[in-house]
Amino acid sequence: MATGSPALTMKQMAAELRLSRRVISAVINGSCDKVRISSATERRVRDYLAASGYVRSKSALQLKRGGASDQIGIFYCGKFVALEYLTDALALLTAEIRKRCGFFEISGVDPEHLYEGVGEIIAKGIRKLIWIHGNTPQEEYLHAEKLFPLFRQLDKVVIFKYDFLYSELEKAYLDNGIELVGFDSMKSYSDAARLFRESGHSGVALNDIFFGSNLPLPGNDRLLDAFQNEGLRVFGVQPPLDTPPERVPDEVAGNILRYHRTEGVRAAFIRNDLLTAKVMMKLQAHGLRIPDDIAVAGFSASSYSAFLQPPLTTFVHPVEAMCRRTMELIDAPATGVPARRHIFENEFVLRKSHQYGNQYQNVKGHRK
Numbered sequence: 371m372a373t374g375s376p377a378l379t380m381k382q383m384a385a386e387l388r389l390s391r392r393v394i395s396a397v398i399n400g401s402c403d404k405v406r407i408s409s410a411t412e413r414r415v416r417d418y419l420a421a422s423g424y425v426r427s428k429s430a431l432q433l434k435r436g437g438a439s440d441q442i443g444i445f446y447c448g449k450f451v452a453l454e455y456l457t458d459a460l461a462l463l464t465a466e467i468r469k470r471c472g473f474f475e476i477s478g479v480d481p482e483h484l485y486e487g488v489g490e491i492i493a494k495g496i497r498k499l500i501w502i503h504g505n506t507p508q509e510e511y512l513h514a515e516k517l518f519p520l521f522r523q524l525d526k527v528v529i530f531k532y533d534f535l536y537s538e539l540e541k542a543y544l545d546n547g548i549e550l551v552g553f554d555s556m557k558s559y560s561d562a563a564r565l566f567r568e569s570g571h572s573g574v575a576l577n578d579i580f581f582g583s584n585l586p587l588p589g590n591d592r593l594l595d596a597f598q599n600e601g602l603r604v605f606g607v608q609p610p611l612d613t614p615p616e617r618v619p620d621e622v623a624g625n626i627l628r629y630h631r632t633e634g635v636r637a638a639f640i641r642n643d644l645l646t647a648k649v650m651m652k653l654q655a656h657g658l659r660i661p662d663d664i665a666v667a668g669f670s671a672s673s674y675s676a677f678l679q680p681p682l683t684t685f686v687h688p689v690e691a692m693c694r695r696t697m698e699l700i701d702a703p704a705t706g707v708p709a710r711r712h713i714f715e716n717e718f719v720l721r722k723s724h725q726y727g728n729q730y731q732n733v734k735g736h737r738k
Contacts, residue, residue, distance in 0.1 A: 378424050387418055423519030442467045442700060443491045445477040446502040447484055447513060452644070454672045455687050456504060456531065462693040463500060463530070470701070484513045488520045497525040498700050503552075506589025507533050511542070518546050528699050530692065534713055535592045544709045549699045551692050551712045558685050558716045559596035562667050565683075565718075566637045567600045569665065569725055573629075575638040577645065579606030581625045587611075593641070605629045607638070619645060623652035630664055637665040637724075643672040643684055650678060650723070661725040671719060680722035688714040 479487035532552030
């Protein structure tokens with residue numbers, strides 16, 4: 371955020387609620403039964419505290435000095451550890467934070483405990499926060515709406531790995547003073563779609579589109595748009611959401627194989643390199659040759675993607691540059707300047723898995 375909101379004082383809360391400090395203190399400290407506070411009054415105080423983003427401070431440093439500590443917090447929600455580039459980013463960010471102030475706080479929470487998790491971070495006196503997005507924009511925004519009052523207690527909030535797909539969501543974050551650091555996913559999807567089209571394909575299997583209905587998984591409608599905008603027929607190969615995780619590669623590979631035999635599909639874009647590697651192995655076990663029988667491209671390049679057989683065409687995210695920008699924003703003094711979008715471009719790495727040829731040379735930032 372550009373500037374942190376001053377912490378609520380007991381005097382201010384008492385004046386605004388027209389209650390005694392003793393009553394408010396009892397609610398905050400969970401001792402309503404000892405001073406005979408009605409449930410209606412307790413609820414009114416708690417609603418006020420939640421709307422104000424108030425959390426009870428546990429930071430001895432903050433209590434002693436009356437100000438914020440230099441500690442920087444990092445938090446995330448969901449299964450982001452399954453994405454190699456995000457764990458790489460976490461290592462880079464923590465190394466830089468350690469150099470600057472020697473200590474930091476990392477919190478990983480489930481969606482239902484996000485508010486409490488951020489509240490705990492603030493209670494420890496942390497005034498600067500990096501929020502790593504690991505879920506779809508819509509999922510993260512559902513959480514963000516509840517967290518905005520808390521964020522107003524902080525000096526700076528930076529979202530790392532923001533997906534710039536929905537302008538209306540971006541505006542809400544920016545209006546709340548939150549800096550957005552991420553990459554241009556839509557451009558990458560369009561580049562992949564154009565690669566397949568200019569390589570002679572008329573249809574592509576997509577893993578984040580449900581098999582049978584061709585409806586996108588929540589938050590993946592722009593992926594579907596990118597391929598349809600290139601005039602490609604889309605064939606969803608995602609199994610039902612209740613499919614056990616260990617069964618997903620088999621189901622995706624089986625659905626690709628089915629469309630290859632019945633619809634002549636000869637291309638697949640899989641938006642996770644670990645899943646891509648498993649699917650490639652299973653397709654090859656069924657006798658399909660890559661790229662001769664089916665072309666494959668991945669996303670979010672993993673360290674092993676170059677060593678698959680054949681080496682995988684994929685996108686490399688500019689993690690180091692994004693981490694540098696994140697730390698620059700965290701270090702920058704509060705100036706009152708509005709929050710901004712910081713958009714980076716993925717590098718399209720063209721290897722052998724997609725039938726690379728001289729017919730496709732117009733993708734910016736690509737390499738073999």
